[in-house]
Amino acid sequence: MYFASDNSGPVPQEVLDALAEANSGYAMGYGDDPLTAEVQTRIREIFEAPQAAVYLVATGTAANVLGLATVTQPWQTIFCTPVAHIHQDECNAPEFYTGGAKLTLVGDGDRMTPETLRAAIEAEGNRGVHGPQRGCVSLTSVTECGTVYGLDELHALAAVAKGYGLPVHQDGARFANALVALDCSPAEMTWKAGVDVLSFGGTKNGLMGAEAVVLFDPDRAQEFEYRRKRGGHLFSKHRYLSAQMAAYLTDDLWLRLARLANERAAQLAQGLRDCGVDFAFEPAANMVFAQLTRATHKRLQDAGAIYHLWEGTQEGNDPDEFLTGRLVCDWSLPEQDVTRFLTVLKG
Amino acid sequence: MYFASDNSGPVPQEVLDALAEANSGYAMGYGDDPLTAEVQTRIREIFEAPQAAVYLVATGTAANVLGLATVTQPWQTIFCTPVAHIHQDECNAPEFYTGGAKLTLVGDGDRMTPETLRAAIEAEGNRGVHGPQRGCVSLTSVTECGTVYGLDELHALAAVAKGYGLPVHQDGARFANALVALDCSPAEMTWKAGVDVLSFGGTKNGLMGAEAVVLFDPDRAQEFEYRRKRGGHLFSKHRYLSAQMAAYLTDDLWLRLARLANERAAQLAQGLRDCGVDFAFEPAANMVFAQLTRATHKRLQDAGAIYHLWEGTQEGNDPDEFLTGRLVCDWSLPEQDVTRFLTVLKG
């Protein structure tokens, strides 16, 4: 019963097969191989963005910070939520890669709204040369709290950003999970809504370690290449990144994996709801934030459920105190694990 | 007849098998899995360095610059040769990761000597607070020119560095090739000679993308971990890096691969020598720098030989001008390709 993360499961057989298939003879290094070109073309097609520049890297942090650095100046501040991965979980990588830009926290929850975003932008950038200058807006969907921005929300937020002339970055570490939740097209969820730079995640959705950065405006593509190289993120044997991504995009594997993960989470959420459990955030993709008592958490974990608490610790004394458990479902989660979790819960 | 690089060949079946074997169930992310611990232990054993801190990353540039940054202050200068990968081929990644350190070029050839190193160190660091301060010495072996530092040379160079209190970094992108060439122990080639930080390469010797950084003095290990994370080089699904490295170290695969590569190069060199060809650098590992006329290069390349010129271009008019061809052999190079190359050469 592993609900701790979606970066801990295995990869589907298709990915292993693709690696084996790619493992034949010589291939030019550093992305100058045919498989990489094929993947780039495929991503452009999927996003209906024939002009887009597409690059592969191996980690989500690399994708985020290389993309951000490409559209951010060192004297600017990036607008994101307090729970954004780029703020909480990248050990100052955005600050490092941008050469010292700041992050301004928008609102106090899982998502920004046009109002909180506008207020945050208004509060910055009005001190002349003294203060940080307004920089890009970075949205994450699926958010770190398992919620998903609706298309109208994305449009509205991007419109606020564009009103100030600010570029929009999307952290799509769980892009596929958000996409199948919204049931829209990749283009609708990105450039049609106003997104300029996308981290298109693969690792949390079944790859060993492969992410694409999509620059819908290719103007700064050359600069991205230099940044990737000097960050140490340009793979010499690039075909093994490309093979993963090629398998991911073949026969909609990426969508099938995301649907599996989302379905497990939906089952879990429904079961919890049936038991009268409340959620800290309304489940929308592959994560469920369930409010359970300390005693219940203990019972579940004693029975073998593995997951983290989002807030609070197991160390308290009060068995009846409610603590939020963060339950993440990956594509490989067996359905019976969800069933068993719910059975244990019901006692 | 592919002699262009050792980053373009396939990986051995053992590596694919190891990935498949590791691909089962859940494993804690970010290196907190048993396979990673096993690999770290194994590397400590191989290097007879029980205290060493060992970390995995996916690219040689990442290994180099994270290691360098850990032992270099931004106001220092790193001593390396003019052909060092960190100088020529990392798009200023050392400068980026160190926060602005400089590189001082030592000598004008493939290797530094105690004399050229001492002279370079003496010429720096005598301008008080105004000039760059003396920083670490970075050696590469196998060098970019296919030569290998002898153990006595390593000792002598490290002694010079230590005489000034400077740490020693070794770029071991082709560590295994150097090791089998020297026929010594990993410890002898590193900490016993005075090396403090090692980039222990795997990618050029048969892995998809996996390198280890070995800090023989673990004092700054914690700092390394932060640097790796904020560089975007900490893999969430870390087991797939570890699986590669585990396969590499099992049953001496790494040494067998290096011996294959070196043997091909030795055959090639012998054949060239037999034809009276001169070398720009004395071949010692898996690279041969052969001086051939422009006409000969053309004939070889027309026949399907793929390789780069080290100096000069094919665009000149003089067919009799000698140009240095850089011929790199990887573990997978078929013996018959060497034979064929020599056959074409002989006309």
Place this chain on the structure above:
Amino acid sequence: MYFASDNSGPVPQEVLDALAEANSGYAMGYGDDPLTAEVQTRIREIFEAPQAAVYLVATGTAANVLGLATVTQPWQTIFCTPVAHIHQDECNAPEFYTGGAKLTLVGDGDRMTPETLRAAIEAEGNRGVHGPQRGCVSLTSVTECGTVYGLDELHALAAVAKGYGLPVHQDGARFANALVALDCSPAEMTWKAGVDVLSFGGTKNGLMGAEAVVLFDPDRAQEFEYRRKRGGHLFSKHRYLSAQMAAYLTDDLWLRLARLANERAAQLAQGLRDCGVDFAFEPAANMVFAQLTRATHKRLQDAGAIYHLWEGTQEGNDPDEFLTGRLVCDWSLPEQDVTRFLTVLKG
């Protein structure tokens, strides 16, 4: 009636005289002159800190960020208030000089409390290698809102920091104004309370441009010197910085100037209080944040009073809306300007 800033007034004649006096013959550059040594000794005496390392720079931002960078690692976060100069008014200079550290905002007012500081520290640094690591605590006194930390408050805050092993930085751009407000010794307000690094301001209190950085623990003094040089902040004709600071410290000029400024502010505050005006922050040094109606602001400004609004703008329509005016008194402010301001206010 100039109340816009304490960086806009003239310097006292003593400073001009000191520059003229220092302007004789040759003096070794870069701080190797006798006057600089004298100033360093004098500051150590004033702070009863014979071991302290003392350096001069020309701007408050330079003093702050060089001091911060000396005690902060790039993967750490600095704790400060939302109104801190280092956060709001240095265009990301702390992020630049630290190599990408983050700033974590403590509380929502002019000052941090032990509780808000502890809460902020607890909320950071518990995500292992993923999140920013806990870094130094940066206090400002006089705060940007004209309030002053009491000695007991300083002790309590530093105790919280020390409890987590974190160094304490003090932005003392208005150090003298705080000191005379507290009527304590410089040592009591700094190292005796737990401050490790101090920006000892001179510019806002009557100098042309001279600040001292005091490292009470001189362990990282050498590093500071490299940082100052590579920041471009080491003056060749250093004697002219030292001459300013020497004049400042002679015959308690610095305290006399601060008392003048504080007295003007006290007169102003008393006059406002007598008129029933409320304050956004309780005036304690040389700044008064007065809540006046838009109509009153207009009347004052039409009469020649120059100052900024702290919040809100003059552009609104409602003449009766209260807006906070930020009234800063410098040492040179004529008493009659205060009187006139109050006269205009009373109508």
Place this chain on the structure above:
Amino acid sequence: MYFASDNSGPVPQEVLDALAEANSGYAMGYGDDPLTAEVQTRIREIFEAPQAAVYLVATGTAANVLGLATVTQPWQTIFCTPVAHIHQDECNAPEFYTGGAKLTLVGDGDRMTPETLRAAIEAEGNRGVHGPQRGCVSLTSVTECGTVYGLDELHALAAVAKGYGLPVHQDGARFANALVALDCSPAEMTWKAGVDVLSFGGTKNGLMGAEAVVLFDPDRAQEFEYRRKRGGHLFSKHRYLSAQMAAYLTDDLWLRLARLANERAAQLAQGLRDCGVDFAFEPAANMVFAQLTRATHKRLQDAGAIYHLWEGTQEGNDPDEFLTGRLVCDWSLPEQDVTRFLTVLKG
């Protein structure tokens, strides 16, 4: 007999007078004062460059690195000579301010030639994304060796740079000394020759600490302002920088000071020449590099001459070994000191 540096002498009375004159009443901070505007206009006139953006800073290093950073990307390399101040004497400030750019050393002497510059550029930037990319060309005149680029040389070098699309930076720490040596107009020595960014020095030629950066193409002026602020180089009481520069430019004071310094050096050089002394570099401005025996150096220094050896040390045993003495004349050097120096020399 002080010949050690031109950063050690006093400032002329005009500068003190200007400071006193500026020291009246309130003036808007951060350069928003009338005197600053006046100085900016004056510099544009002097350079016949009405569009140029002009900024003041307090140190030569700040001027150089802020200017360089404005026209250099972090993945580029700056072309300069091995003796360039930016390479030898700024403790990696260019690397810091550019975010990690590299410096490529051109030639091996005091000056670059079109041939050595072209060769250096050709040798860089041909490794695709792997190597450093070609960045700006930074020329210094007066060079660190006291020589001066002729106008034709400047034109030829800038033409090489422009042929590769590279911007040209000029370190003019001793701009006035070069200008009076060439007897040309400021425009001829800068933008008419192809210079894009100039560090217009004042400190070495009689100011306390004031330099101008002139961006002949103002396109990146806004960026410069952010860089200056976040570098901590924006002075709040900016009028005191402007007052220095205003005095400098009034009644050709800057040219008069430079002529004084150059004349002293010419007298010194002539006297040395009359004694049969050789020069390491042909004296052209205010510095003389005289080759004298160790015994002679000792005699001169025993008699009170203060200067540095350019190469070698006094510690050797051979009294007849020739060592190069670096003799720098500033505007305030008394003529009798030159006479006395020569008298001592003649024994």
